[in-house]
Amino acid sequence: MMRFQAQNDVHAALKIVVNEQRQLVGAALIGDFAPEVVNALVPVINDKYSAAKLANTIYAFPTHSGIVLPLIAKFLA
Amino acid sequence: MYDVIFIGSGHAAWHGAQILAKAGQKVALVEANKVAGTCTNFGCNAKILLDGPAEIIHHLQHYHGIGIEDTPAIVWPALMNYKHQVIDPLSDGLAKMLAVDGIEIIAGHASFVDPHTINVDGTQYQADKFVIATGQKPAKLPIPGQEFTHDSTDFLDLPDMPKSIVFIGAGYIAMEFAAIAQAAGSHVTLVEYGATALNGFDAEYGQRVVREMQDRGIEFVFSNAVASVSQASDQFVVNTANGQRITADYVMDSTGRVANIDGLGLDTIGVDYNRQGVLVNEFLQTNIANIYASGDVIDKPIARLTPTATFESNYVASVLLGNDQPIAYPAVPTVAFTLPRVAQIGLLPQEAELQNCKVYKIPYGKMMRFQAQNDALPSPK
Numbered sequence: 501m502m503r504f505q506a507q508n509d510v511h512a513a514l515k516i517v518v519n520e521q522r523q524l525v526g527a528a529l530i531g532d533f534a535p536e537v538v539n540a541l542v543p544v545i546n547d548k549y550s551a552a553k554l555a556n557t558i559y560a561f562p563t564h565s566g567i568v569l570p571l572i573a574k575f576l577a
Numbered sequence: 578m579y580d581v582i583f584i585g586s587g588h589a590a591w592h593g594a595q596i597l598a599k600a601g602q603k604v605a606l607v608e609a610n611k612v613a614g615t616c617t618n619f620g621c622n623a624k625i626l627l628d629g630p631a632e633i634i635h636h637l638q639h640y641h642g643i644g645i646e647d648t649p650a651i652v653w654p655a656l657m658n659y660k661h662q663v664i665d666p667l668s669d670g671l672a673k674m675l676a677v678d679g680i681e682i683i684a685g686h687a688s689f690v691d692p693h694t695i696n697v698d699g700t701q702y703q704a705d706k707f708v709i710a711t712g713q714k715p716a717k718l719p720i721p722g723q724e725f726t727h728d729s730t731d732f733l734d735l736p737d738m739p740k741s742i743v744f745i746g747a748g749y750i751a752m753e754f755a756a757i758a759q760a761a762g763s764h765v766t767l768v769e770y771g772a773t774a775l776n777g778f779d780a781e782y783g784q785r786v787v788r789e790m791q792d793r794g795i796e797f798v799f800s801n802a803v804a805s806v807s808q809a810s811d812q813f814v815v816n817t818a819n820g821q822r823i824t825a826d827y828v829m830d831s832t833g834r835v836a837n838i839d840g841l842g843l844d845t846i847g848v849d850y851n852r853q854g855v856l857v858n859e860f861l862q863t864n865i866a867n868i869y870a871s872g873d874v875i876d877k878p879i880a881r882l883t884p885t886a887t888f889e890s891n892y893v894a895s896v897l898l899g900n901d902q903p904i905a906y907p908a909v910p911t912v913a914f915t916l917p918r919v920a921q922i923g924l925l926p927q928e929a930e931l932q933n934c935k936v937y938k939i940p941y942g943k944m945m946r947f948q949a950q951n952d953a954l955p956s957p958k
Contacts, residue, residue: 531918
């Protein structure tokens with residue numbers, strides 16, 4: 501489905517840190533996507549995004565941030 | 578008599594200076610080196626420019642065996658020429674921009690005479706308020722042969738890429754430069770006092786970066802203190818305390834950075850500071866009421882980065898214009914421009930448990946490749 505997207509950077513990964521209210525409070529990333537995607541996480545943390553907020557947002561596809569942001573929605577309240 | 582004099586002209590200074598000048602204040606910057614400071618002249622900008630071709634080669638290597646076999650060579654002298662074309666004019670460009678705003682630039686080294694007076698190379702200047710924004714400078718290991726070692730400023734100006742380089746230290750500066758040097762054809766060794774690289778970043782990801790760098794032929798010598806550097810014909814030898822000898826054409830001391838406060842006269846007027854930098858309260862004010870500090874020169878728990886220096890510079894300007902709220906930092910993203918890249922923001926995975934937070938691991942690259950999105954994802958609890 502998205503084989504074309506990650507430019508064969510198979511070790512790219514992230515860890516997200518979620519608090520008791522199930523808000524994103526931190527993250528660590530490795531891989532070519534890391535510098536741009538960490539910026540995409542800035543408003544998710546600063547503005548305490550909910551899962552619904554992310555689910556109701558349309559991102560450009562296929563892009564790293566456009567895949568990662570909907571992906572982390574399921575971990576949030 | 579000025580309203581505000583900033584000592585330094587980097588991001589920690591000029592953003593705030595512009596705000597104050599536009600508000601009608603009489604503002605000056607004192608600069609002992611190049612206008613615009615480390616990031617613009619000897620840091621981020623030069624680094625990311627020189628990293629460009631190395632990053633592209635890194636991307637190409639992901640396609641070895643699946644469509645691309647060749648690895649192109651970096652022509653370092655041409656790349657360095659291009660760096661000079663792009664980076665060298667930035668300093669004058671900023672100076673002109675600040676002049677348009679009526680900001681005066683005083684060239685020379687500032688030293689406090691009293692809390693309202695500085696001496697710059699024999700001329701005295703007075704201001705109602707001062708902002709210390711002198712940043713950091715590369716640390717020098719106090720070892721025999723330190724005169725044979727180079728710093729980050731030297732590396733970012735290398736006319737030719739040495740055939741072999743030893744980096745002392747394995748923090749993010751050493752790791753980023755090592756990746757660039759290796760991509761440009763140098764044989765690279767990192768000698769690190771501790772047991773791990775990229776301290777301050779996620780430990781697992783730091784190890785992953787080390788493994789990938791080792792796969793490309795970069796050598797790591799961990800848990801070794803460097804005892805001395807000596808000269809051997811036209812090369813240099815890095816000697817460790819437990820007897821290792823590593824020979825190379827070029828040795829870079831990348832053991833860290835220290836507050837750039839020598840000769841500022843802080844002791845003369847009694848500004849408090851320690852080894853980490855100038856001490857400030859939650860308004861970025863020093864113990865001397867009319868003297869503030871901004872950027873990397875501060876002793877602070879927040880990451881020393883260009884964006885945090887800019888934030889502080891803008892904040893100090895707001896305080897000088899009447900803001901009475903203490904500084905409140907938003908989440909700070911940090912990137913190590915290693916190959917592969919590493920980034921982080923906010924609470925780190927290793928700190929999560931103490932704060933009753935949960936960590937979820939998402940194997941993004943594997944999910945993308947194997948189309949196993951549902952299988953590879955941990956389920957939320």
